[in-house]
Structures are given as C-alpha cells and as structure tokens.
Amino acid sequence: MHSVAGLGEFELIARYFRRPERALGAGVALGVGDDCALLQPTPGMQWAVSSDMLVSGRHFFPDVDPRTLGHKALAVNLSDLAACGARPLGFTLALALPEANAAWLQPFSEGLFALADAHGCALVGGDTTRGPLNICITVFGEVPPSQALLRSGAQGGDDVYVSGTLGDAALALQCLQGKVHLPPALLTQARQRLEQPTPRVALGLALREVASAVADVSDGLLGDLGHILQQSGVGATLDAGIAMHLLAAGAYSTGASGLFSSQMPVAQLLQCVLAGGDDYELVFTAPPDRAAAVQAAALASDTPVTRIGRIDAAAGLRVVDGRGQPLPGDWKSFDHFA
Amino acid sequence: MHSVAGLGEFELIARYFRRPERALGAGVALGVGDDCALLQPTPGMQWAVSSDMLVSGRHFFPDVDPRTLGHKALAVNLSDLAACGARPLGFTLALALPEANAAWLQPFSEGLFALADAHGCALVGGDTTRGPLNICITVFGEVPPSQALLRSGAQGGDDVYVSGTLGDAALALQCLQGKVHLPPALLTQARQRLEQPTPRVALGLALREVASAVADVSDGLLGDLGHILQQSGVGATLDAGIAMHLLAAGAYSTGASGLFSSQMPVAQLLQCVLAGGDDYELVFTAPPDRAAAVQAAALASDTPVTRIGRIDAAAGLRVVDGRGQPLPGDWKSFDHFA
Structure with a gap:
C-alpha cells in the first residue's frame, strides 16, 4: 500500500469521485465541484433525507476490504430510504482519511459506485479531509406525499x-x-x-x-x-x-x-x-x-x-x-x- | 466534566437534539426520529445541498469551547449555501463522540441551534456514534432555477x-x-x-x-x-x-x-x-x-x-x-x- 505522494484534496476528488455528467440522474442539475450541488425535485414529491456515519473500529474493522466498505457505507443509507418507501436520487460523501491512499481509494470508490449505479443514486457532492477514518453519507430520495412509510402507523392486530x-x-x-x-x-x-x-x-x-x-x-x-x-x-x-x-x-x-x-x-x-x-x-x-x-x-x-x-x-x-x-x-x- | 452514565444513543438524541415541532420550518414534514426526515420542496425551486466534515485537531483544537464549535460546524455549511445564493431550510448532523458528555453536548447544541434558529434552518435528522470527535453536517437550501450562483460565470473585465x-x-x-x-x-x-x-x-x-x-x-x-x-x-x-x-x-x-x-x-x-x-x-x-x-x-x-x-x-x-x-x-x- 503506497500513499499518493502530493495528492491534494481537489485532485483526490477529481480522480476518484468525479464522474461523467451522464452518470448523474435526471434530477441532478449540478454535481460535484461547486460550493453546493443543485437538485431539481420532481414536482409534487416529498424529499426523504437520511445520514449515517461509519467509524473505523466501531462499524467496521480497520483492515476491512475497502471495496465492501464502499458498498456498505452507501447500503446502510439506502436502507433508510427503503424503510421510508423512498426512491433513491443522490447522496453526498464526507470522508476523513488518515492518508490519501490510492490502493484504498480505488476499490472503495468502485464498491461505492457499483451500488450507487445499481440504484440510480448519484454522488452529488461532499468533503474530504485528513483524519481518523470516518465515512459520512447523506442520502436523498423522493416519495409521494402521504405515501412515505413511517414507524408510527402500527395498530393492534397487525x-x-x-x-x-x-x-x-x-x-x-x-x-x-x-x-x-x-x-x-x-x-x-x-x-x-x-x-x-x-x-x-x-x-x-x-x-x-x-x-x-x-x-x-x-x-x-x-x-x-x-x-x-x-x-x-x-x-x-x-x-x-x-x-x-x-x-x-x-x-x-x-x-x-x-x-x-x-x-x-x-x-x-x-x-x-x-x-x-x-x-x-x-x-x-x-x-x-x-x-x-x-x-x-x-x-x-x-x-x-x-x-x-x-x-x-x-x-x-x-x-x-x-x-x-x-x-x-x-x-x-x-x-x-x- | 462528567460523562453521562449510561446515556444511550437514543436518549442522547432526545435530550440534546430533538426539538419541539414548532421549531421546524414550513418545509419540514417530518423531523428527527424516523428512518428518514421528510421535506416538502417549495414548488418550482431547486435544492442546494452541501456537506462539510470537521475533524478534531485538524479543523479545531480538541479543547475549543463546544458552544463556538456548534456554531462553526453549521456556519461553514451555511457559507456554502450563501455562495450558491440559496435560502437555508434544514440540515442533518452526524456526530462521532469519544463519550456522551453532557458538559460538552449542552453548549455544543446551544451554539448549533442559536445559529440554526437565526437562519430558520431546522435540524431534521442525523446520526450519533462513539468515535474520535468528528462533526459532519449536510445542509439543504433552495434557490429558483437559473438563479443559483456558480463558480463558472466569471468573464474578462468583471x-x-x-x-x-x-x-x-x-x-x-x-x-x-x-x-x-x-x-x-x-x-x-x-x-x-x-x-x-x-x-x-x-x-x-x-x-x-x-x-x-x-x-x-x-x-x-x-x-x-x-x-x-x-x-x-x-x-x-x-x-x-x-x-x-x-x-x-x-x-x-x-x-x-x-x-x-x-x-x-x-x-x-x-x-x-x-x-x-x-x-x-x-x-x-x-x-x-x-x-x-x-x-x-x-x-x-x-x-x-x-x-x-x-x-x-x-x-x-x-x-x-x-x-x-x-x-x-x-x-x-x-x-x-x-
């Protein structure tokens, strides 16, 4: 495993996390690279939002295969959308890494994008920084008003x-x-x-x-x-x-x-x-x-x-x-x- | 400084981060407490989204006043909305903490909510976990289509x-x-x-x-x-x-x-x-x-x-x-x- 000498934050984002515009969904007006991403909601739909943070040593073993970790980091967020009956649209990724390491970033991003593509869920923005390994994904989906699945509707006899x-x-x-x-x-x-x-x-x-x-x-x-x-x-x-x-x-x-x-x-x-x-x-x-x-x-x-x-x-x-x-x-x- | 003995994740969320429904904005259909938050976009508006992660020892001193840290963690995200010309609506907070410490959480949440309230920006969801101190906020705002301020429009002579x-x-x-x-x-x-x-x-x-x-x-x-x-x-x-x-x-x-x-x-x-x-x-x-x-x-x-x-x-x-x-x-x- 070799760290990428001199790989800066912006190069890192460009190399592993920026993707061709065609990979963005119809609802994404502007993806990675500006101060904000811009999303165009489908008229009449509600937005479902969820955020999960995965910490090394707590949610995964430090030496876990980065490809499966990329998958899991998004999967746990998609699972929240699933529980809400929402259709995935996009997500942001904030990533703290001990070092900018190509041997880790390449499979991590592949695992992440394989699942994202399977669900038509585009990476629209995020943040990278140096720090103890921490992965925070916030996911967005949409659901027709009054059709969102909540925790509060169970009744006796169900x-x-x-x-x-x-x-x-x-x-x-x-x-x-x-x-x-x-x-x-x-x-x-x-x-x-x-x-x-x-x-x-x-x-x-x-x-x-x-x-x-x-x-x-x-x-x-x-x-x-x-x-x-x-x-x-x-x-x-x-x-x-x-x-x-x-x-x-x-x-x-x-x-x-x-x-x-x-x-x-x-x-x-x-x-x-x-x-x-x-x-x-x-x-x-x-x-x-x-x-x-x-x-x-x-x-x-x-x-x-x-x-x-x-x-x-x-x-x-x-x-x-x-x-x-x-x-x-x-x-x-x-x-x-x- | 005393940690809160036996304070679980859900109690922690309830005590410091759940707020009365009236504190939520008109666009928030469902706040903290379900698998997802539900937001109702204003018809015709675009959504601006940004995510920033603050790591202890890198973005702030470990002993920084938690009240100012709560302010800053949201401020850096609101700044991204500002740069986009978007009106703040809501945010998610993911928080990794070494311990569930009331003497830290109370002022942190006060600093956070003081700025959030000043901008009418509601905490709609998030995640808490144990880990090296890390604060990841994802913020949402809205802006009329074609009025979003981008980085790409400067011209010679400006x-x-x-x-x-x-x-x-x-x-x-x-x-x-x-x-x-x-x-x-x-x-x-x-x-x-x-x-x-x-x-x-x-x-x-x-x-x-x-x-x-x-x-x-x-x-x-x-x-x-x-x-x-x-x-x-x-x-x-x-x-x-x-x-x-x-x-x-x-x-x-x-x-x-x-x-x-x-x-x-x-x-x-x-x-x-x-x-x-x-x-x-x-x-x-x-x-x-x-x-x-x-x-x-x-x-x-x-x-x-x-x-x-x-x-x-x-x-x-x-x-x-x-x-x-x-x-x-x-x-x-x-x-x-x-």
Whole structure:
C-alpha cells in the first residue's frame, strides 16, 4: 500500500469521485465541484433525507476490504430510504482519511459506485479531509406525499414481518472477534451479510400503501421493532421458533459441518437473530387483510418476507416459543452508546 | 466534566437534539426520529445541498469551547449555501463522540441551534456514534432555477469583490499555534473570526442575478478565487494594497499595541489575507456595469463589500502592489491533503 505522494484534496476528488455528467440522474442539475450541488425535485414529491456515519473500529474493522466498505457505507443509507418507501436520487460523501491512499481509494470508490449505479443514486457532492477514518453519507430520495412509510402507523392486530434473513451479520462479527467458531463455509456466507448488506429498496417501494409501519433493522430486530412499537403506542409478540429460521446460516444445520452441529447454544443463535445488528433488512407491519398485498410486494420486489408475529394493543415486546410460552431472556438491542 | 452514565444513543438524541415541532420550518414534514426526515420542496425551486466534515485537531483544537464549535460546524455549511445564493431550510448532523458528555453536548447544541434558529434552518435528522470527535453536517437550501450562483460565470473585465474581512482567522490560528505573538485585544478579535465565522447568507441571496460567479472563502482567498478562475476559464489581478486593508486586526495598526507596531512582517500578514483559510466570506465577480447593484446588495444585506481586483481574459492569478507591479511570493492556498 503506497500513499499518493502530493495528492491534494481537489485532485483526490477529481480522480476518484468525479464522474461523467451522464452518470448523474435526471434530477441532478449540478454535481460535484461547486460550493453546493443543485437538485431539481420532481414536482409534487416529498424529499426523504437520511445520514449515517461509519467509524473505523466501531462499524467496521480497520483492515476491512475497502471495496465492501464502499458498498456498505452507501447500503446502510439506502436502507433508510427503503424503510421510508423512498426512491433513491443522490447522496453526498464526507470522508476523513488518515492518508490519501490510492490502493484504498480505488476499490472503495468502485464498491461505492457499483451500488450507487445499481440504484440510480448519484454522488452529488461532499468533503474530504485528513483524519481518523470516518465515512459520512447523506442520502436523498423522493416519495409521494402521504405515501412515505413511517414507524408510527402500527395498530393492534397487525402482522409483523421481516424481509430476508436475520442474525448472520452478528454471527459473522462474533466469529471475527473470536467469540465463536464457525465452519469456514458458514463464515464466508455470514461475512458477506455483514460486509455487503443488501438494502431493500425495491421492497420499500412495493410496500407503499401496503405496510402500516416500517423500520430498517440496523441495530437489531428487537430494538428497531421497539421504535415502531414506541412510536405507534403498541406492543408485539414474536414467535422465536419462526425467528430461528431467519438465520441464513441455519440452513446449513443439517450438514455435518453445520451450525447446529457446531455446538453453539441455541440461545446464542437466537440472540443473533433477535438482537444482532447490521442486517439492514426491513421489519414492518400490515393489517391481516393486507397479507396478500404483502406477498405481492415480496414477489414484485423479489424479496423473501416472513411473518414473525403480531402487534398487540398492549405495550411491551414478548418473545414466545412455538407453543406460545414466553421465552426468558434479556433482549437488549445494540446501542452505539450503550 | 462528567460523562453521562449510561446515556444511550437514543436518549442522547432526545435530550440534546430533538426539538419541539414548532421549531421546524414550513418545509419540514417530518423531523428527527424516523428512518428518514421528510421535506416538502417549495414548488418550482431547486435544492442546494452541501456537506462539510470537521475533524478534531485538524479543523479545531480538541479543547475549543463546544458552544463556538456548534456554531462553526453549521456556519461553514451555511457559507456554502450563501455562495450558491440559496435560502437555508434544514440540515442533518452526524456526530462521532469519544463519550456522551453532557458538559460538552449542552453548549455544543446551544451554539448549533442559536445559529440554526437565526437562519430558520431546522435540524431534521442525523446520526450519533462513539468515535474520535468528528462533526459532519449536510445542509439543504433552495434557490429558483437559473438563479443559483456558480463558480463558472466569471468573464474578462468583471470586477472581483470580497465580503467582510479576511486573514484574521489565519492570524488567530498562527497565534494559538505559538507561531506569532498578538496583543491580547487583537487575539480576542481575531479568534472570534476563527471560532465563530459569520456565514454571508443574506449577501448571497442579494447577489442572485447580480454576481457572475461566487465562491466562499474557506481554504483561502487565492485558492477559492482559483476555483472560480479555473471553472470560468479566466485569470485575475488582485491589488495587494487593498487586500491588506481587509485584515480587521489591521484597524488596530495605529495604536501603540497595534498589529503593525508588533513587528510582524507585512508579507506574513498579506499571506494571512490572501492564503489563510477559515474566513467564510464570499469572493465574487460582477460586470463593471453592475457595480451599483453590488453596492445595493451589500447595503441590503448589511455586509461590507470591497472591490479587490479584476478578472482577466488570460489565465493566471497575479497579485500586484499599489503601483501595479507584480508582487513576488508563493501564494499557495490551504489544502486539507497537501
């Protein structure tokens, strides 16, 4: 790894982050290179805005593959747009780097732009500076007024769903931290989920006018569902038996090298599913009479969706086993300041 | 200074950064607390977006008064909107903190909100995490299409202007770094400019359809004017004699404890004016027949404006003395990666 001798801030931006005008979307009137970017909103639409900051050593390992880091830095922001039912338009990137290092910047920008291009989301501006590695992306999207998906709309009797799989990212993290051992094939699979999460943008769009409340699972299912419950003034009961099947790595359980044969306690796996972070799936609610519409949204967006429980009118979050019996446990979610 | 025991991310946001709904502007449909903020653009307007990241030890001293830091973190972003002629609407704040410290957060948020309220600019969302102190703000404003002030419109024969005063921030920084000595009264005055810059938002709005090109002076006059020259394909000649009068601290020069009696070389002071950073004034150009309109904009916005040179059709940046003779010197501007 060699730093680029004498590479200044403006050269750095030009070399790795300025792109041909054609790469900008129709809504971008002016991209990188002036004091501000200029965006032209689609008439009548609302703007959805979200900002996430990733810190080295806290949100990623300092030696993580910069290509996957570029992907993840944008993915976690796109996931917020997905949870809002907004269509991505553009983003700003602020980057503090210990040094202007080509061997790092090249793959980082490639990973970033590969995901940006897949979602038609243009880099419109930002900032670079020297400092401890820190990546802050602010993303913009649009959504028709009154169709934005909020956390506050869940009602007693609604079903609770999650997209995709849950817990693999937390499992990979625990393995990489040396806290658990995973067979190599499982680690590879789980690590992919940790380092290159898939923002559920298409599902979010399909859930407009279907879901009653949505959040993305960034801090852990229970914590993020907890936001929905708190902001909707309701409670929920989750089925732990179903939840266990959300662990993608669990699919390996029948094999001799599988997860459940690796003698990890079930409670530890369930903890990954329910309280592990970094999944970037959607947790959402919908009235029972919208179940067919939920399945249609899942099909239309090619995204698996699983019903894992129901909303209760009474406050509180209950986790029950297959027979409806409460499961003991401290289901504390991940908090960046806890 | 005591850290707040057990203060989690969400409590932290609620305590210091969530504000009553009435504090949000008319364009903010949903503020802090969901996956995204929702903003309702004024029909027909363009959105101006800018993002700046401030790193401890690089953009501010680690022990700087958090109240002034809160002010400055937003001010540098509002300055970008000013340079674009955009009216501020809202901002996101991403904050990495070594610890959740009430004695720091309280004054930081007060300094931040005092400036935000003065400009009707609402905090709509963001992120907090533990990490080396880093503040990333992304600001949004609006401007009528085709009225945005760009860097690319300067033409040969245009006058070059700067707002307010220049060089005091750099002078204060050099003094605080122990590189020069300043009399206490001068340091107090200059330090105010370094730590609490005034974003020239009103002037930027008044310069719509008056200025031909605008940039804010964040990295130093020559560097930021250089962006205008490069993006407009022109050159410029600046009058160093006039520039010297831009140093507010220079106004003390007649007194016995003044700057010019403190035996600082004139060349060093001129370096502060021309190449020092952190002034957050506007440098802009306008055709000579718009001189009266420029003065009217200055009056309307209650912002001093000084003509310091002219745009040349030929490329290159020349600094001349009062007799038009080229001044020797290496006018290298501040570059965050140089």
